[in-house]
Amino acid sequence: MRDAEARDWAGIWPIITEVARAGETFAMESTPDEATMRAQWMTPPPGRIVVACGADGAVLGTANMYANRPAQGSHVASGSIMVAAGARGRGVGRALVREMIRWAQGSGYAGIQFNAVVETNTAAVRLYESEGFVLIGTVPGAFAHPGRGRVGLHILWRPLAD
Secondary structure, three states: OEEOOHHHHHHHHHHHHHHHHHOOOOOOOOOOOHHHHHHHHOOOOOOEEEEEEOOOOOEEEEEEEEEOOOHHHOOEEEEEEEEOHHHOOOOHHHHHHHHHHHHHHHOOOOEEEEEEEEOOOHHHHHHHHHOOOEEEEEEEEEEEEOOOEEEEEEEEEEEOOO
């Protein structure tokens, strides 16, 4: 686990395109524009981008972290996590979640809010709940899943100690 550098985009981009093509976990174009996605994913400071790398240095997963909202909402963190399909089930997602929690605590955030976790992404939901996130609510039919039709988007919350 380390902070992402500009050179890491070559490893991050294939993960984003893989997730986008599947269309099951993120609300995004199935064939996103690379320049647009790079600008959206590579969060500027005070946000943070990290990569989880294998022993060979290959990027296995990535997360971006930032304030959920500006001004009056800036005391709550948020972010996004993506793991390469071939690396799933090996603890990469958990390591990224734990790194986000450490970063948010160290940065003085009151909590972390995930605004749009697709309810059919049960592996992610189980992971987040096991790391102390609670389900606040679900927006019914807010995500157009390619195989299951309209499914809900969960809002998850994890308070952080002061």
